[in-house]
Amino acid sequence: MNDFQPMTVLNETATSGRPWLASLVGTNDGNTIALDLTKFVEGVHYDKGTFLQGRNVLKSGLPLGKVTASGLYAPYSGPTSEVQSVTVTGSPTGGTYTLTWSGQTTAAIPYNATAAQVKTALEALSNINVGDVTVTGGPHPGTAMSVAFAGQYLGEDVAAMTATASLTGGSTPGVTIATPTAGGAASASDGTQVLAGFLLDETFFSPGSTKCGGVLLWQAEVYASKLPIPMDADDVASTTAFIHWR
Structure with a gap:
Protein backbone atom coordinates (compact mmCIF):
# COMPACT_ATOMS: atom_id res chain seq x y z
CA MET A 1 0.00 0.00 0.00
CA ASN A 2 2.66 2.48 -1.03
CA ASP A 3 0.64 4.23 -3.73
CA PHE A 4 -1.14 6.60 -1.32
CA GLN A 5 -0.15 10.24 -1.55
CA PRO A 6 -0.59 12.81 1.24
CA MET A 7 -3.46 15.19 0.58
CA THR A 8 -1.98 18.56 -0.35
CA VAL A 9 -4.95 20.24 -2.08
CA LEU A 10 -8.11 20.78 -0.09
CA ASN A 11 -11.33 19.75 -1.75
CA GLU A 12 -14.21 21.19 0.24
CA THR A 13 -16.69 18.57 -0.90
CA ALA A 14 -14.43 15.58 -0.25
CA THR A 15 -12.84 16.67 3.03
CA SER A 16 -15.49 18.72 4.82
CA GLY A 17 -16.04 17.27 8.28
CA ARG A 18 -13.37 14.61 7.76
CA PRO A 19 -10.21 15.66 9.65
CA TRP A 20 -9.32 11.98 9.92
CA LEU A 21 -8.99 11.54 6.15
CA ALA A 22 -5.37 11.89 4.99
CA SER A 23 -5.88 11.21 1.28
CA LEU A 24 -8.65 11.35 -1.28
CA VAL A 25 -7.71 7.87 -2.52
CA GLY A 26 -10.64 5.51 -2.00
CA THR A 27 -13.34 8.11 -1.41
CA ASN A 28 -15.06 6.99 -4.63
CA ASP A 29 -15.04 3.35 -3.52
CA GLY A 30 -17.56 3.54 -0.70
CA ASN A 31 -20.20 0.83 -0.27
CA THR A 32 -23.79 1.49 0.79
CA ILE A 33 -24.42 -0.35 4.04
CA ALA A 34 -27.11 -0.70 6.73
CA LEU A 35 -26.20 0.30 10.29
CA ASP A 36 -27.55 -1.32 13.47
CA LEU A 37 -28.34 1.84 15.46
CA THR A 38 -28.98 -0.14 18.66
CA LYS A 39 -25.21 -0.68 18.92
CA PHE A 40 -24.27 3.01 18.86
CA VAL A 41 -23.92 5.16 22.00
CA GLU A 42 -25.02 8.78 22.31
CA GLY A 43 -22.11 11.13 22.95
CA VAL A 44 -19.59 8.55 21.78
CA HIS A 45 -20.76 7.53 18.32
CA TYR A 46 -23.41 10.15 17.65
CA ASP A 47 -24.53 13.60 18.73
CA LYS A 48 -28.09 14.07 19.89
CA GLY A 49 -30.37 16.23 17.77
CA THR A 50 -31.30 19.76 18.75
CA PHE A 51 -34.60 21.65 18.84
CA LEU A 52 -33.93 23.09 15.40
CA GLN A 53 -32.40 19.90 13.97
CA GLY A 54 -34.23 17.00 15.56
CA ARG A 55 -32.32 14.11 14.01
CA ASN A 56 -29.28 12.52 15.66
CA VAL A 57 -25.95 12.61 13.81
CA LEU A 58 -23.50 9.70 13.55
CA LYS A 59 -19.94 11.00 13.42
CA SER A 60 -17.90 10.85 10.24
CA GLY A 61 -14.96 8.48 10.56
CA LEU A 62 -16.50 5.97 12.95
CA PRO A 63 -14.64 2.63 12.68
CA LEU A 64 -17.11 -0.13 11.78
CA GLY A 65 -17.34 -3.90 11.79
CA LYS A 66 -19.95 -6.20 10.30
CA VAL A 67 -22.18 -8.23 12.62
CA THR A 68 -22.01 -11.77 11.26
CA ALA A 69 -25.51 -12.84 12.32
CA SER A 70 -27.43 -9.87 10.93
CA GLY A 71 -25.18 -8.52 8.19
CA LEU A 72 -25.61 -5.04 9.68
CA TYR A 73 -22.72 -2.76 10.59
CA ALA A 74 -21.91 -1.62 14.12
CA PRO A 75 -19.01 0.04 15.95
CA TYR A 76 -15.70 -1.77 15.49
CA SER A 77 -14.91 -3.61 18.74
CA GLY A 78 -11.30 -4.60 18.19
CA PRO A 79 -8.44 -3.18 20.27
CA THR A 80 -9.36 0.45 20.70
CA SER A 81 -8.80 3.41 22.95
CA GLU A 82 -10.93 3.91 26.02
CA ALA A 182 -13.32 0.11 27.28
CA GLY A 183 -9.80 0.23 25.93
CA GLY A 184 -7.53 -2.73 25.31
CA ALA A 185 -7.89 -6.07 23.58
CA ALA A 186 -10.94 -7.05 21.57
CA SER A 187 -13.59 -8.93 23.51
CA ALA A 188 -16.29 -9.28 20.86
CA SER A 189 -16.78 -12.39 18.76
CA ASP A 190 -19.80 -11.28 16.72
CA GLY A 191 -17.81 -10.11 13.70
CA THR A 192 -17.30 -6.52 14.84
CA GLN A 193 -13.79 -7.41 16.05
CA VAL A 194 -12.79 -7.27 12.37
CA LEU A 195 -12.33 -3.74 11.00
CA ALA A 196 -14.49 -3.32 7.89
CA GLY A 197 -13.80 0.38 7.28
CA PHE A 198 -15.07 3.81 8.32
CA LEU A 199 -18.32 5.73 8.08
CA LEU A 200 -17.55 8.17 5.28
CA ASP A 201 -20.03 10.94 6.07
CA GLU A 202 -21.91 12.37 9.00
CA THR A 203 -25.13 10.35 8.90
CA PHE A 204 -28.48 11.60 10.18
CA PHE A 205 -31.15 9.36 11.72
CA SER A 206 -34.39 9.88 13.59
CA PRO A 207 -34.49 9.20 17.36
CA GLY A 208 -36.02 5.80 17.99
CA SER A 209 -34.83 4.33 14.70
CA THR A 210 -33.07 0.96 14.87
CA LYS A 211 -31.48 0.99 11.40
CA CYS A 212 -30.27 3.50 8.84
CA GLY A 213 -28.18 3.57 5.69
CA GLY A 214 -24.63 4.83 5.42
CA VAL A 215 -21.50 4.72 3.27
CA LEU A 216 -18.58 2.48 4.23
CA LEU A 217 -15.12 3.70 3.23
CA TRP A 218 -13.04 0.52 3.02
CA GLN A 219 -10.00 1.86 1.17
CA ALA A 220 -8.33 4.97 2.54
CA GLU A 221 -5.38 6.72 4.10
CA VAL A 222 -6.35 7.67 7.64
CA TYR A 223 -5.00 9.70 10.55
CA ALA A 224 -5.67 7.21 13.36
CA SER A 225 -5.35 9.86 16.09
CA LYS A 226 -7.97 12.12 14.47
CA LEU A 227 -10.76 9.56 14.24
CA PRO A 228 -13.77 10.27 16.49
CA ILE A 229 -12.69 7.18 18.46
CA PRO A 230 -8.85 7.22 18.30
CA MET A 231 -7.28 3.89 17.44
CA ASP A 232 -3.86 2.32 17.78
CA ALA A 233 -3.18 1.25 14.23
CA ASP A 234 -0.58 -1.29 15.40
CA ASP A 235 -3.33 -3.20 17.22
CA VAL A 236 -5.57 -3.61 14.17
CA ALA A 237 -4.57 -7.13 13.21
CA SER A 238 -7.90 -8.34 11.84
CA THR A 239 -9.35 -6.35 8.96
CA THR A 240 -11.14 -6.68 5.65
CA ALA A 241 -10.39 -3.05 4.78
CA PHE A 242 -7.42 -1.66 2.86
CA ILE A 243 -6.16 1.10 5.16
CA HIS A 244 -2.89 2.99 5.13
CA TRP A 245 -2.32 4.61 8.52
CA ARG A 246 -0.70 7.97 9.15
Whole structure:
Protein backbone atom coordinates (compact mmCIF):
# COMPACT_ATOMS: atom_id res chain seq x y z
CA MET A 1 0.00 0.00 0.00
CA ASN A 2 2.66 2.48 -1.03
CA ASP A 3 0.64 4.23 -3.73
CA PHE A 4 -1.14 6.60 -1.32
CA GLN A 5 -0.15 10.24 -1.55
CA PRO A 6 -0.59 12.81 1.24
CA MET A 7 -3.46 15.19 0.58
CA THR A 8 -1.98 18.56 -0.35
CA VAL A 9 -4.95 20.24 -2.08
CA LEU A 10 -8.11 20.78 -0.09
CA ASN A 11 -11.33 19.75 -1.75
CA GLU A 12 -14.21 21.19 0.24
CA THR A 13 -16.69 18.57 -0.90
CA ALA A 14 -14.43 15.58 -0.25
CA THR A 15 -12.84 16.67 3.03
CA SER A 16 -15.49 18.72 4.82
CA GLY A 17 -16.04 17.27 8.28
CA ARG A 18 -13.37 14.61 7.76
CA PRO A 19 -10.21 15.66 9.65
CA TRP A 20 -9.32 11.98 9.92
CA LEU A 21 -8.99 11.54 6.15
CA ALA A 22 -5.37 11.89 4.99
CA SER A 23 -5.88 11.21 1.28
CA LEU A 24 -8.65 11.35 -1.28
CA VAL A 25 -7.71 7.87 -2.52
CA GLY A 26 -10.64 5.51 -2.00
CA THR A 27 -13.34 8.11 -1.41
CA ASN A 28 -15.06 6.99 -4.63
CA ASP A 29 -15.04 3.35 -3.52
CA GLY A 30 -17.56 3.54 -0.70
CA ASN A 31 -20.20 0.83 -0.27
CA THR A 32 -23.79 1.49 0.79
CA ILE A 33 -24.42 -0.35 4.04
CA ALA A 34 -27.11 -0.70 6.73
CA LEU A 35 -26.20 0.30 10.29
CA ASP A 36 -27.55 -1.32 13.47
CA LEU A 37 -28.34 1.84 15.46
CA THR A 38 -28.98 -0.14 18.66
CA LYS A 39 -25.21 -0.68 18.92
CA PHE A 40 -24.27 3.01 18.86
CA VAL A 41 -23.92 5.16 22.00
CA GLU A 42 -25.02 8.78 22.31
CA GLY A 43 -22.11 11.13 22.95
CA VAL A 44 -19.59 8.55 21.78
CA HIS A 45 -20.76 7.53 18.32
CA TYR A 46 -23.41 10.15 17.65
CA ASP A 47 -24.53 13.60 18.73
CA LYS A 48 -28.09 14.07 19.89
CA GLY A 49 -30.37 16.23 17.77
CA THR A 50 -31.30 19.76 18.75
CA PHE A 51 -34.60 21.65 18.84
CA LEU A 52 -33.93 23.09 15.40
CA GLN A 53 -32.40 19.90 13.97
CA GLY A 54 -34.23 17.00 15.56
CA ARG A 55 -32.32 14.11 14.01
CA ASN A 56 -29.28 12.52 15.66
CA VAL A 57 -25.95 12.61 13.81
CA LEU A 58 -23.50 9.70 13.55
CA LYS A 59 -19.94 11.00 13.42
CA SER A 60 -17.90 10.85 10.24
CA GLY A 61 -14.96 8.48 10.56
CA LEU A 62 -16.50 5.97 12.95
CA PRO A 63 -14.64 2.63 12.68
CA LEU A 64 -17.11 -0.13 11.78
CA GLY A 65 -17.34 -3.90 11.79
CA LYS A 66 -19.95 -6.20 10.30
CA VAL A 67 -22.18 -8.23 12.62
CA THR A 68 -22.01 -11.77 11.26
CA ALA A 69 -25.51 -12.84 12.32
CA SER A 70 -27.43 -9.87 10.93
CA GLY A 71 -25.18 -8.52 8.19
CA LEU A 72 -25.61 -5.04 9.68
CA TYR A 73 -22.72 -2.76 10.59
CA ALA A 74 -21.91 -1.62 14.12
CA PRO A 75 -19.01 0.04 15.95
CA TYR A 76 -15.70 -1.77 15.49
CA SER A 77 -14.91 -3.61 18.74
CA GLY A 78 -11.30 -4.60 18.19
CA PRO A 79 -8.44 -3.18 20.27
CA THR A 80 -9.36 0.45 20.70
CA SER A 81 -8.80 3.41 22.95
CA GLU A 82 -10.93 3.91 26.02
CA VAL A 83 -13.78 6.41 25.98
CA GLN A 84 -15.26 7.69 29.23
CA SER A 85 -18.29 9.95 29.50
CA VAL A 86 -18.74 12.85 31.92
CA THR A 87 -22.34 13.84 32.65
CA VAL A 88 -23.51 16.68 34.87
CA THR A 89 -26.89 15.74 36.36
CA GLY A 90 -29.56 17.62 38.28
CA SER A 91 -29.52 20.84 36.18
CA PRO A 92 -27.18 22.92 38.41
CA THR A 93 -27.03 26.68 37.96
CA GLY A 94 -23.61 27.27 39.50
CA GLY A 95 -20.56 25.74 41.13
CA THR A 96 -17.71 23.55 39.93
CA TYR A 97 -16.45 19.98 39.88
CA THR A 98 -13.11 18.22 39.59
CA LEU A 99 -11.97 15.06 37.81
CA THR A 100 -9.42 12.66 39.31
CA TRP A 101 -7.47 10.20 37.17
CA SER A 102 -4.68 7.88 38.32
CA GLY A 103 -4.09 9.84 41.52
CA GLN A 104 -4.10 13.31 39.94
CA THR A 105 -6.94 15.82 40.35
CA THR A 106 -7.82 18.67 38.00
CA ALA A 107 -8.37 22.27 38.92
CA ALA A 108 -12.01 23.30 39.40
CA ILE A 109 -14.10 22.92 36.24
CA PRO A 110 -17.16 25.19 35.83
CA TYR A 111 -20.61 23.61 35.96
CA ASN A 112 -21.24 24.92 32.42
CA ALA A 113 -17.82 23.98 31.00
CA THR A 114 -17.16 23.41 27.32
CA ALA A 115 -15.29 20.44 25.88
CA ALA A 116 -12.23 22.67 25.40
CA GLN A 117 -12.23 23.61 29.10
CA VAL A 118 -12.42 19.98 30.21
CA LYS A 119 -9.62 19.03 27.82
CA THR A 120 -7.43 21.85 29.14
CA ALA A 121 -8.08 20.80 32.74
CA LEU A 122 -7.15 17.17 32.03
CA GLU A 123 -4.04 18.05 30.01
CA ALA A 124 -2.80 20.16 32.92
CA LEU A 125 -2.37 16.97 34.99
CA SER A 126 1.19 15.71 35.37
CA ASN A 127 0.30 12.29 33.91
CA ILE A 128 -1.64 13.54 30.85
CA ASN A 129 0.28 15.25 28.08
CA VAL A 130 -1.17 17.50 25.41
CA GLY A 131 -2.76 15.16 22.87
CA ASP A 132 -3.34 12.32 25.34
CA VAL A 133 -7.10 13.00 25.44
CA THR A 134 -9.71 14.29 23.06
CA VAL A 135 -12.94 15.71 24.47
CA THR A 136 -16.17 16.08 22.50
CA GLY A 137 -19.79 16.90 23.29
CA GLY A 138 -21.08 19.39 25.81
CA PRO A 139 -21.37 22.02 26.93
CA HIS A 140 -22.42 21.12 30.43
CA PRO A 141 -24.78 20.81 32.15
CA GLY A 142 -27.14 20.01 29.28
CA THR A 143 -25.02 17.60 27.24
CA ALA A 144 -22.64 14.81 28.24
CA MET A 145 -18.99 14.89 27.16
CA SER A 146 -16.86 12.05 25.87
CA VAL A 147 -13.20 11.79 26.89
CA ALA A 148 -11.23 9.55 24.50
CA PHE A 149 -7.72 8.55 25.57
CA ALA A 150 -5.13 8.95 22.83
CA GLY A 151 -1.41 9.70 22.63
CA GLN A 152 0.57 7.52 25.03
CA TYR A 153 -2.69 5.84 26.17
CA LEU A 154 -3.95 4.93 22.69
CA GLY A 155 -5.42 1.42 22.70
CA GLU A 156 -4.98 0.93 26.45
CA ASP A 157 -7.44 -0.11 29.14
CA VAL A 158 -6.91 2.88 31.42
CA ALA A 159 -8.14 3.67 34.92
CA ALA A 160 -11.60 5.16 35.34
CA MET A 161 -11.94 8.81 36.21
CA THR A 162 -13.82 9.87 39.31
CA ALA A 163 -15.57 13.17 39.96
CA THR A 164 -16.07 15.39 42.99
CA ALA A 165 -18.85 17.96 42.64
CA SER A 166 -19.41 21.29 44.38
CA LEU A 167 -22.47 22.28 42.38
CA THR A 168 -25.32 24.59 43.33
CA GLY A 169 -28.93 25.03 42.26
CA GLY A 170 -30.99 22.56 40.33
CA SER A 171 -32.20 19.32 41.85
CA THR A 172 -29.55 17.25 43.67
CA PRO A 173 -26.85 18.08 41.11
CA GLY A 174 -23.89 15.77 40.60
CA VAL A 175 -21.39 14.38 38.09
CA THR A 176 -21.39 10.80 36.84
CA ILE A 177 -18.64 8.96 34.98
CA ALA A 178 -19.25 5.96 32.70
CA THR A 179 -17.11 3.90 30.33
CA PRO A 180 -19.11 3.23 27.13
CA THR A 181 -15.96 2.02 25.32
CA ALA A 182 -13.32 0.11 27.28
CA GLY A 183 -9.80 0.23 25.93
CA GLY A 184 -7.53 -2.73 25.31
CA ALA A 185 -7.89 -6.07 23.58
CA ALA A 186 -10.94 -7.05 21.57
CA SER A 187 -13.59 -8.93 23.51
CA ALA A 188 -16.29 -9.28 20.86
CA SER A 189 -16.78 -12.39 18.76
CA ASP A 190 -19.80 -11.28 16.72
CA GLY A 191 -17.81 -10.11 13.70
CA THR A 192 -17.30 -6.52 14.84
CA GLN A 193 -13.79 -7.41 16.05
CA VAL A 194 -12.79 -7.27 12.37
CA LEU A 195 -12.33 -3.74 11.00
CA ALA A 196 -14.49 -3.32 7.89
CA GLY A 197 -13.80 0.38 7.28
CA PHE A 198 -15.07 3.81 8.32
CA LEU A 199 -18.32 5.73 8.08
CA LEU A 200 -17.55 8.17 5.28
CA ASP A 201 -20.03 10.94 6.07
CA GLU A 202 -21.91 12.37 9.00
CA THR A 203 -25.13 10.35 8.90
CA PHE A 204 -28.48 11.60 10.18
CA PHE A 205 -31.15 9.36 11.72
CA SER A 206 -34.39 9.88 13.59
CA PRO A 207 -34.49 9.20 17.36
CA GLY A 208 -36.02 5.80 17.99
CA SER A 209 -34.83 4.33 14.70
CA THR A 210 -33.07 0.96 14.87
CA LYS A 211 -31.48 0.99 11.40
CA CYS A 212 -30.27 3.50 8.84
CA GLY A 213 -28.18 3.57 5.69
CA GLY A 214 -24.63 4.83 5.42
CA VAL A 215 -21.50 4.72 3.27
CA LEU A 216 -18.58 2.48 4.23
CA LEU A 217 -15.12 3.70 3.23
CA TRP A 218 -13.04 0.52 3.02
CA GLN A 219 -10.00 1.86 1.17
CA ALA A 220 -8.33 4.97 2.54
CA GLU A 221 -5.38 6.72 4.10
CA VAL A 222 -6.35 7.67 7.64
CA TYR A 223 -5.00 9.70 10.55
CA ALA A 224 -5.67 7.21 13.36
CA SER A 225 -5.35 9.86 16.09
CA LYS A 226 -7.97 12.12 14.47
CA LEU A 227 -10.76 9.56 14.24
CA PRO A 228 -13.77 10.27 16.49
CA ILE A 229 -12.69 7.18 18.46
CA PRO A 230 -8.85 7.22 18.30
CA MET A 231 -7.28 3.89 17.44
CA ASP A 232 -3.86 2.32 17.78
CA ALA A 233 -3.18 1.25 14.23
CA ASP A 234 -0.58 -1.29 15.40
CA ASP A 235 -3.33 -3.20 17.22
CA VAL A 236 -5.57 -3.61 14.17
CA ALA A 237 -4.57 -7.13 13.21
CA SER A 238 -7.90 -8.34 11.84
CA THR A 239 -9.35 -6.35 8.96
CA THR A 240 -11.14 -6.68 5.65
CA ALA A 241 -10.39 -3.05 4.78
CA PHE A 242 -7.42 -1.66 2.86
CA ILE A 243 -6.16 1.10 5.16
CA HIS A 244 -2.89 2.99 5.13
CA TRP A 245 -2.32 4.61 8.52
CA ARG A 246 -0.70 7.97 9.15
